[in-house]
Amino acid sequence: MYRTKNFIITFAATTLLVAFFTGCASKDVTIIGEKRVDIIDHRTFKEGNFIKAVIDLENNDYDNVEGFVYRIEWFDKDGILKEATAWKPIVIHKNQKIQIVEMSNLPDVTTYKIVVSVPEKL
């Protein structure tokens, strides 16, 4: 009886852990190129009829200024790409954090994906 209980607890904990980590693997974020920029957090909220995405980024490097580009892809409830922003250049100074706020212009958008492209160092 004790062993069965232990097994159930272990199984439940493992399942929760796996679910948690697959959730954190974040299908909403794609980093192309070198991963020198960290996406610390990203979340959305409704602003009227539209979705607003807030993304926190960090340059952990103590020596370098990072120049990279990003775009946001907006999807509807069926997973159809409704709109993508233009690639936007952005700079994070060494050991700094920045916040990007983007809002979809289309009312039927429900989800989003952040694509960050970091160029190779020359």
Place this chain on the structure above:
Amino acid sequence: MTKTTLILSITTAALFVSGCSTSGGAGMVGYDSNVKYGDAKAVETVTADFGSTDLQSTAEALTQSLLESRYISKATQPPKVRLRTVNNLTYEHIDTKAITDKIRIKLLKSGQVRFLADKANLDEVYDEQQLTASTAVKENSKNIEEANYIVTGNVRSIKKANDSVKDVYYNVSLELVNPQTGEIVWADEKEIRKVTSKSSVGW
């Protein structure tokens, strides 16, 4: 006779082969040429002049800001807006209508705003009315709808350079004005800095 036939055959064959030798597969012509299609939304840094990336990022930023303004987001009905001139106060040629046209497309897609014909296409509207409307309607055809708001703005730049660095700062500002009262109900700006360094490659 045989020689002439031979020459004609060779010429025809050559023409035929050269005609058929367009490179590429089905649906492609000149695939191995120097012309390539690129990402229309890619960041472009060919020169420090106002470019496609600046146009796109300006339009996106100002559209977002405009949609957030309470005069648009809290309006009970989508307000009627007319685009007016955005002045180019820089020393380079910038098609400012490209900025407002792009903003208009985005705002129309949002369904939050209605647009009235602007000065550029108002003549076309009059022509169409004259062409299609009955005489009775023609008399009233000049009664174009009043806009709730008009959009105006300015594009400015500051350029500085020395032997090694060229710095360009652009400022695009737009205003939403109530034409009945003259009140500016919304204004925002997009700032862009572009630095060209002779020693660096890329941005």
